[in-house]
Amino acid sequence: MAAEHQVEGSRALQRAERPAPEWWSHPDGPDARRGPIFGGAPTAVASADDADGCPDRPAPDGRSSEGAVRRPRSAPALGSPRGLLIVAFVVVVASLLGGGLGVAIEGAAEGGRLTLHQASTTASKPSSRTAAVLHDVLPGVVYLQVDAGGQRSAGTGILLDANGHILTNNHVVAPNGTTGTVTVTFSTGQRHPADIIGRDVGSDLAVLRVTGVSGLTPATFGDSDNVQVGEPVMAIGAPYGLRGTVTSGIVSAVDRPIVSGSLDSPAGHSYLDALQTDAPINPGNSGGPLLDASGTVIGINTVIRSSDPDSSDPYGSDSTSGSIGLGFAIPIDQATQVAAQLIGGGRATPPTIGVTLDRGFDGGAKITEVHARGSKLQVGDVVTAADGVAVTDADDLIALIRGRKPTGVTVLTVLRGGASLRIEAKLTTGPTDITSTKA
Template sequence: MDVSRAHARTSRLLLALTAAACAAALVGGCTSAGGASAPERSTQAAAPLAANDLEDDYRAVIRNVLPSVVQIDAAESLGSGVVYDDKGHIVTNAHVVGQEKSFQVTAATGGQPVTARLVSSYPEQDLAVIKLESTPQGLKPARFGDSAAVDMGRIVLAMGSPLGLSGSVTQGIVSATGRTVSEGRTGGGTGATIADMVQTSAAINPGNSGGALVNLDSEVIGIPTLAASDPEMGGGSAPGIGFAIPSSMVRTVADQIIKDGKVTDSGRAALNITGRTVLDDDYEPAGVAVVEAPASGAAGKAGLKPGDVITRLGDTEITTITSLSEALASHRPGDKVTTVYVRGTATEKVEVTLGEM
């Protein structure tokens, strides 16, 4: 699946508004001896009551969370962010901050922009932390939920600044969990391969990146990051397929950056090689050639050398750098994995104890 970054600047906008309606299931009317149809009336009354309750839930979540969402303007991009603590730290995507060090931040609830500075960026997980020079009135830290408890079918809201429309909210459900998704490098993407992402049907549009994916308990369960694109539509976005970095990973990365100024423990498995995709005689991707394998790294310790071509990691066939990254994303540092590789004309295999990214 191809994915495209969900941030951009735009000067013209066409909005398509889609109405959603809730309807109660129809049941056969049971008429009393007097000809009254009481069950039918109660069904009709229950439908608007249920809709009103859901609307009230939505409004409560928006009131609770929107003061924790900001718009981030960088020199070449526009995205969103989430207030992480009461010291002015804001978590967002690495592809939103790009190579910039200074930003203009505006609260989703309005007000004047405030300058923020980069604390650190971690492109490998597409996360970054910036810090406000002063905290605008009305901003408050978000409450982060347990992403491990997120399951399919849960109603979620996505909050951010799609196409520069600050404080916008879309709704959907959790479509799936545990997705491993690779981000391209074109147009400012980080090229990250991210595991355990939350898939959602809530609209993730350019500018939503770095914002909040929220449950009905007003908890941030993820950071919207990627929208799927369909190559058959010329790379256009595939409606209703977006991905968010789970809140557990957001907290892990943000806490380290705030404490140490960088990520000191990624928890991400690695072969510790520099590699490149190689093609077979039919010009099809056929493996990953080892360009560098330091003796102190996982692959080097296992005996892999420059020139070896990795074709399988565990149960996964390896044809490209992306497929290797996705295979590693399902493992942890210290895991022992059988690795198949080609050296010259011989196919070999070796057990590699994975290192850390």
């Protein structure tokens, strides 16, 4: 009996001195066993049938017992040649990773030099035409975070050129009428501060610029005058903060006059001669591109129609807003025209036909004053269409005129003394005045 107690005591001492099983350090606790669910080979665990409950105990003949867990080989000593090589390798890798991370952080925090690390061009090409188009387009789309007046908002932007100019919506950079601090996140995930070059409330457009950034890939711009109803389109943005989200649909209508906001709205009052699409657009898509099938930008996603008839939030920034298939984009021809003015002089001058309109009149746009010299229009004329697009009130006409080229001509259908006339009105440029009904 004494000998048996002595043997049992020796076995207990061996079990007490043995290290704890490796899986005890797993985040899920000691009951988590490494097996197929973690992607590795199943690990044998000692069963209750083992002679003494010790899975590591060697068999009497010196071989490992069947089903027992084998201990991993010990790591080489740090002082050995192999150990020194491992230490040197770890130090080099850590230095490289730390240096790259430091550059990215410094670029975001101090506005220093930043090089964008785009995906390797040697990677396998996407298999479908749509995927290939998006592969080329995504580097030209950026995502914006704006801190203004103690509030944080988000939106999307488009790279205009390799000089760092970015086109977006005015209501993105000044959600409450006041500009804030803007941080740009590129498609690579790298971040950098941006400066506001200029903004225009009437067109709801703004231009930003990032400096000290190389490796930029500007977007490719199309011709919105040639957009046709029914053609396929895609929208890219960050709906509800989900960057790089792609949605698709068709062009539902063109020359859709849209007035967003109100005269007393903090975000301003905008007149848009918009492209309408059923491609889902949600909060966070504002300022992002509407693309045709070839991947060229044909519009700037700006406004959505809410299902709430009492909603006063045309920009869809309310957390309860969402796509119901009625989204609107500023045609890219109008957007780039305004962008060029903002870059050149910091302000925009919209097209005008030199008249003042009666905002309270229904059934057309009634002219109350004529300012342009040599105009064929007269006080009392009621404009019912512009270039064949129906005009129901003053806001419709202002929006349609804002979408025209500033040096062009628009053909107006006018009611005068009971007769319907077609009158050509020459477009000129004038200062933006969003508080009046000038067109």
